[in-house]
Amino acid sequence: MKILIVDDNPTNIIIVREILKKEDYRNTVAVSSAFEMFQQLGLDHTGQGAVTAPTDIDLILLDMMMPEMDGIEACRIVQQYEELKDIPIIMVTAVGDSKKLAEALDAGAVDYVTKPINKVELMARIRLALRLKQEKDWHKERDQRLQEELKLAGLVQNAVLSAPIDDPFFGVSAIYKPSFELAGDLYAWYPLGEGRYGIILLDMMGHGISSSLFCMFIASVLKDTVNTYVEPEKVIQELNRRFSQLHIDSQLVQYYFTAIYLVVDTKFKRIDYVNAGHPPGLLYMKDGSVNMLGTGCPPVGLFDKIEAETRSITYEEEGHIVLYTDGLLEAVEGTQDDQIEYLVTNLASNHRMDLQRMQEMFFDDSGPQEREDDKCLVWISLKKGEGRNENQE
Numbered sequence: 001m002k003i004l005i006v007d008d009n010p011t012n013i014i015i016v017r018e019i020l021k022k023e024d025y026r027n028t029v030a031v032s033s034a035f036e037m038f039q040q041l042g043l044d045h046t047g048q049g050a051v052t053a054p055t056d057i058d059l060i061l062l063d064m065m066m067p068e069m070d071g072i073e074a075c076r077i078v079q080q081y082e083e084l085k086d087i088p089i090i091m092v093t094a095v096g097d098s099k100k101l102a103e104a105l106d107a108g109a110v111d112y113v114t115k116p117i118n119k120v121e122l123m124a125r126i127r128l129a130l131r132l133k134q135e136k137d138w139h140k141e142r143d144q145r146l147q148e149e150l151k152l153a154g155l156v157q158n159a160v161l162s163a164p165i166d167d168p169f170f171g172v173s174a175i176y177k178p179s180f181e182l183a184g185d186l187y188a189w190y191p192l193g194e195g196r197y198g199i200i201l202l203d204m205m206g207h208g209i210s211s212s213l214f215c216m217f218i219a220s221v222l223k224d225t226v227n228t229y230v231e232p233e234k235v236i237q238e239l240n241r242r243f244s245q246l247h248i249d250s251q252l253v254q255y256y257f258t259a260i261y262l263v264v265d266t267k268f269k270r271i272d273y274v275n276a277g278h279p280p281g282l283l284y285m286k287d288g289s290v291n292m293l294g295t296g297c298p299p300v301g302l303f304d305k306i307e308a309e310t311r312s313i314t315y316e317e318e319g320h321i322v323l324y325t326d327g328l329l330e331a332v333e334g335t336q337d338d339q340i341e342y343l344v345t346n347l348a349s350n351h352r353m354d355l356q357r358m359q360e361m362f363f364d365d366s367g368p369q370e371r372e373d374d375k376c377l378v379w380i381s382l383k384k385g386e387g388r389n390e391n392q393e
Helices: 010-022 034-040 071-078 098-106 119-159 208-229 232-244 326-330 336-346 355-363
Strands: 003-006 028-031 059-063 089-093 111-114 170-177 185-193 196-204 257-265 270-276 281-285 290-293 311-314 319-324 375-382
Touching: 003 010, 003 034, 010 028, 010 119, 028 034, 034 071, 059 071, 059 119, 071 089, 071 098, 089 098, 089 119, 098 111, 111 119, 119 208, 170 185, 170 196, 170 355, 185 208, 185 375, 196 208, 196 319, 196 375, 208 232, 208 257, 232 257, 232 270, 257 319, 257 375, 270 281, 270 290, 290 311, 326 336, 326 375, 355 375
Parallel strands: 003 028, 003 059, 059 089, 089 111
Antiparallel strands: 170 375, 185 196, 196 257, 257 270, 270 311, 281 290, 281 319, 319 375
16 A cells, blocks of 8 residues: 655655554655656656556645645646546645635545644544545456456357358348447348248347347347248247246336348248338339338237238349348438438449448448447348249249
């Protein structure tokens, strides 16, 4: 435990040091001015510049009235540095002016003692300040560990997201920007054989740890569910059943997620889908028309059982499908109808995703709006190829 004593009066320094020694606080450093204090803290003599090295000072006893720069101004300068602002500063003063004392506390001092120094009072205030600093350091270290763990969890979560596919008849990729370290959106796709692909995009209610854990649970059962049930309505119903089995005790928060699940058959050029409370997917045809893949059932997890019905739509030659989450809509101003109309207009292209354009339009956070929700866009390219109909099978 290292204590820095700042006082221009040598006698006061001797008195304080002797008091500290008798209480077994022997690791002390004494300086005679605010400028020398700055140098002890790793700044230049004026209190400017970056902190050159981590300081080992645990507490500062700072005289309020000193020549050149008083303790209040020196305290105010120290508080400007993130690396130094948590060091407790106790003002030592002969001034009884309550306004001055209030000014010192407003400048960042945690406490004060008056001259002539009462050793019992001084030690009580020092012990309190050091105890509070230890608690603050503990919380700071814990928060740092938590942030590191959240970053690691975010990397793990990101690792379960599907890699892009670029096959002769089909392509799919995504752009994803979570609003926090952990995300509540999840996308995945799986080759199902015979030119078929299962694609899902879901948006978990809420943010943070709880939502991300639910996402990871869904990710853990998703591949088996898709490959076992395949058909959209059965996949959504099975996800609802598995999610309901979690038996969430909290009655204050209703956890659920919206989802859109597609099976794209590149041989028969058919799209089967279920939209469970999710924003409508956009299917762009070669002739320029746009089909909305709208909601057909409630979100997953709201009810023990869910009634879902697979909808189908066919396409010819080339086209593309765009799936997205609420966060992408919220990046556009206006009503929901205005937002969807904006997407319909601006997501039309030659059926290949222009990554740079999408980034600039929806994922650039340099604008005035703060990011409040995860943003995800999934782009499915339906490529030209030799299709066949069921009568040819």
